[in-house]
Amino acid sequence: MKNYLFAPFKDDDDKMMTWNSCKSGIDQGIMIFLGRLESTYDVIIGELRSKNAVAVADERIIKTLEKEIRVLKADNDDLRKGCKLLKDTSHYPKEYKAEADEYFNHNPQSNKVWFFMFDERCMEHIDNLCISEDDAICSIDNERSN
Secondary structure (H helix, E strand, C coil): CCCCCCCCCCCCCHHHHHHHHCCCHHHHHHHHHHHHHHHHHHHHHHHHHHHHHHHHHHHHHHHHHHHHHHHHHHHHHHHHHHHHHCCCCCCCCCCHHHHHHHHHHHCCCCEEEEECCEEEEEEEEEEHHCCCHHHEEEEECCCCCC
């Protein structure tokens, strides 16, 4: 922004008052009026440039966020496919499915059954064994439970 000798107008009333006071010394008055008018325009242009810079920055942020959303949607789609595979028990041996069905027939209130595999070393330390759902060979949901 230029540095002018003349202050910009505060508002339209200030501009009209200055114009009316310029009529007596027309040459000098018009120079003052034009100087202040040019300063006012520079202030307006500076404000517009500032707002434009903010809008450009906002647009960059929006584009970045849109890219991140596309990546997250793709990740979400992959996770949905993975969940579908996890729910699909067709790849489990028929014995696991048959055991689970038999268990659910006797225990209909149960929602899920997990299958684990242990060797003799694990069985020797069964009291100290700490397992979680992630350690299961497979888990099968009770399709009849709510």
